[in-house]
Amino acid sequence: MERGPIITCILILSIATLPVYSQYYSKTVPYDPKPEKITNLHFFFHDTLSGKDPSAVLVARANISSDDSALVPFSSVFAIDDPLTVGPELTSEVIGNAQGLWVSSGKDIPTLVAFFDFGFTKGEFNGSSISVFSRNPISETERELAVVGGRGKFRMARGVAQLKTYFLNVTSGDAIVEYNMTVIHHQD
Known part of the structure; x- marks a missing residue:
């Protein structure tokens, strides 16, 4: 008599009858909104692709790009x-830095x-x-990006960043962009 199928059946029945001791939720509590604050910020963003110490570096690119002559294919x-x-x-005085990624996502524009x-x-x-x-149509002098979050004093942030190209070197790709941000966030 083979014990394999019998042991398998016993294990399946044992597991099926075990109570569940974990839950993937927490107690629902009424929403108590914190007071919100609106903060307006103004600063300049320096995106440097050229030189010995660039602040933006190419990390990936598909080898099927149709226009290899474009500054950012x-x-x-x-x-x-x-x-x-x-x-x-x-x-000018440095007040912080922007870290992250940008992807060239426009084929024609x-x-x-x-x-x-x-x-x-x-x-x-x-x-x-x-x-x-957000999407950033860089050929437009003025555009806006969505603020989708924050941390610290900008916890639960939402809002908009209005951008204006201050300087662009079309040969190197170096750019200086003026930012005016309106951010709605929780007060401390």
């Missing part, structure tokens, strides 16, 4: 660690999809950050 993925400054000059975390290292918002995830 379709499907290019760049990792960034771009300084954020008070003024448009790189020598130069467009990026931006995944950035703006981390602030100075002043009232030191240690806090704002997250952006």
Whole structure:
């Protein structure tokens, strides 16, 4: 007599009758909204692709791109660690950095999809950050990105970042972008 099928049946029946001791939920509590605050921020974003110490670096690119002569061919993925400054000059006071990725996602019109975390290292918002995830049609001088979250003083953030190209070197791809952000977030 084979014991294999009998033992298998006993194990299946034993497991099926065991009570479930874990749950994937927590007690539902009434929503108690915290007071919200609106913060307006103004700074400059320095995206440097050229030189010995670039702040944006190509990390991936499909080998099927149709226009290899484009500065940022379709499907290019760049990792960034771009300084954020008070003024448009790189020598201006640095207040933080934007870290993340941008992907060249436009085949016909130069467009990026931006995944950035703006981390602030100075002043009232030191240690806090704002997250952006949005389409960025870079050929438009003025455009906007969605603010989708934050941490620290920007916990539960939402809002919009209005961008204006301040400087663009079409040969190197280096750019300085002016940011005006309106952020709605919980008060501390």
